[in-house]
Amino acid sequence: MMGDILMKLWKELTLILAVTIGVSGLAATHVQADTHTAFINQMSQPVLKVSRQNHLYGSVMMAQAALESDWGTSQLSIDAHNYFGVKGNYDGHSITMSTAEANASGSMYNTLAQFKVYPSVKASLTDYAKTLRGGTTWNPFLYQGAWRENAGSYMAATAVVAENYATDQNYAEKLNNIIAEYDLHDLLDRSTATSHDADTSTEVTPGVDYSSYDGSATIKSGTIRFYNGVPTASDKVKSVKTTQLANKKVKVSARGIVTSDQSIWYQVKSGSVTGWVQITDILGLKTN
Structure with a gap:
């Protein structure tokens, strides 16, 4: 008899725990979704402005900012408005933080590095756009395949960015998944053809x-x-x-x-x- 009572209590406790865990999981999912949506809402206007000015895919810019800054929660984005993990200094301003690097054999190790400190979200986005439009000192056309005049789709752009910006073999897939999940193409790319686009009065010339x-x-x-x-x-x-x-x-x-x-x-x-x-x-x- 006592065994039956204990078994019943155990089942009830298990059910309560399962429901609690389920509710907690749903709550965590909602919190994550709310955090992601808030990030997109916060970044949409500066992303639209900078992507239009530089003829880049706003969807790719937003997805990469989300991925690199962990949706604006990374310490680097909070302390330095640095949403793309850019090293160096900006107008003489930098911050030293720990970062993971790969050695010659591919093994990861932690080291300290200087990262750019930006005065605003727009400054970070503009510097990122400058990199995509101006490339590097050894190859100014490194990212030209990601320019809107050269990339027929945002997926073509993410492929170029992933190949040259990151070592993660799944980088392009991660960017594409973010863009698809949050409809960033409709939100940030298609809207650049509207009258609100400052560049609609001009033609974008290849080359x-x-x-x-x-x-x-x-x-x-x-x-x-x-x-x-x-x-x-x-x-x-x-x-x-x-x-x-x-x-x-x-x-x-x-x-x-x-x-x-x-x-x-x-x-x-x-x-x-x-x-x-x-x-x-x-x-x-x-x-x-």
């Missing part, structure tokens, strides 16, 4: 290295060539002769360098007029 530029300049006097996009020998973008901008101070929002001849162009804006002019047609160029 041009684009980068954002926040500055001002004065247009030279006389009649100049004003282009809808950066012209190249193989892509003669429509141009217009104009005198309406002569001697006017304009806002400079982007730079384009033609890789074949290294000619330099700037996207300028004055009122509702936006277009591209060659560096020889502007004076007093300066950053803000």
Whole structure:
């Protein structure tokens, strides 16, 4: 009799524990989902802005920031606004933290390294975009396959990023899974074709290295060539002769360098007029 009572109590206790564990698991899942959604909401506007300015896939930028910073919970992202694990210093600012490295045989070991400290989320994203658009000192075109003008899909872009940015063989798959799970392609890539995109007034030309530029300049006097996009020998973008901008101070929002001849162009804006002019047609160029 006593054995039956004990068995019944044990079953009831087991059931209570199972339910408790199940509820705890669901709660943990909800907390994780809420944390991920909050991260995406926090990062969406700066990601949209920076990805548009640099003609990159916003979905890839968001997924990589989430993966590298553990959805904004890493100490590096909290203390330094560093969402991509970038080493070095930013405007002379850095932080020393422990990191895992691989030796020549592939074995992992912990060591201390300096990482960049950024003043804001946007600064971190912009520096990341600069890396993707400008590559490295030994190969400025290392990531050109991830540029929107070269990558036909975000998956083509993640493949290039994974090959050159990380040693994890599953890196591209992890990025693609994040993008698919949170519909980042619809949220951040398709929306760049709307009227809110600052670059819809220009054409993206293959073979041009684009980068954002926040500055001002004065247009030279006389009649100049004003282009809808950066012209190249193989892509003669429509141009217009104009005198309406002569001697006017304009806002400079982007730079384009033609890789074949290294000619330099700037996207300028004055009122509702936006277009591209060659560096020889502007004076007093300066950053803000």
